[in-house]
Amino acid sequence: MNDQKQKEVVLSGIRATGSIHLGNYSGAIQQFVKFQDDPDVDCFFFIANLHSITEKIEPDLVLKGTRDITRVFLAAGLDPEKSTIYAQSSIPELCELSWLFNCMVTVPTVANMPHFKEKKDLMQSRGTKETAGLLTYPILMAADILGVNGTIVPVGKDQEYHVELARDIARSFNSKFGDLFTLPAASIGDFIPSLQGSGKMGKSSGGQTIAINIAADELKKIVLTAMTDPARARRTDPGDPRNCNVASYHHIFSSTDEVTWAEAGCMNASIGCIDCKKVVLKNLEALIAPLRERYEEVARIPDKEIDEILHEGGIKARKIVMAVVGEAKERMGLPFF
């Protein structure tokens, strides 16, 4: 019997819809870097350029974004020698697998996904109609994951339902057509809320974001003008950290002592919101400064070299996906004649 431990397969992607922000970094990319250094896992990280066009199609922006995210991956510490880095568009078989899964998932299942409802409302508020691609994108995401037989999917909390869907699809496929897919599980990173009130920090949600290479003075402006608990109208008014996103930032970016200091100071009004924000600012600047510096270096890498990384990674990942999709089609009675 083969008692060798099966390697975990870690897979995740980022949409090419704008500048990578703190939410993408803390929720996802920071986890990618950690997994990459684990010898017991194979890592696949991709630029989800097919997912980038569900709301609007801007060819120049998606192409630029694809290269830019690849640079951010490098700046964050991903290494193409250790991780397979590719663009989703390099693997046409993902769309094929997505079609097979489309025929296994009901419309209400995708129409009731919280993400679809949110994005649909956003599109309608901008005077556009939701596309069929927006509705079915979690199914393409299931193909992204299952196409390489991914077992761990490092994502932000907003993507948890979609990994669950991929798991359901894998289970359903296995029971109907025989075991082919390993059931994937999400690895959830820190959730970064918007500093302007409610909701998450997001590339296309229209609010302010903290780019991972943001200039120090811009970062300062965003943090110092962040919304806090409305109860703290005057410095002498006590507040409730549960109603303040700056407090959530403390929990993620500050030391235990700083969290205790900030929460007690807020509740007994011994500190002002600016005092509290200054500590978050200090900690964020410490996190972002090296990223900013490395991003400046990778920004100088010519497009040709970036494309080469994506090309190599695409070939490697495609080989794996092709084998999986070929097998799935055979089992479904759909051979390549």
Ligand code: ATP
């Ligand atoms: P868009 O608004 O275009 O969907 P986005 O900012 O949500 O962009 P994605 O490319 O959709 O970014 O997501 C990439 C990864 O970053 C996903 O794993 C997602 O869960 C994670 N992520 C996105 N925003 C946040 C956030 N505010 N906090 C934590 N994780 C996040």
Ligand code: MG
């Ligand atoms: Mg998103």
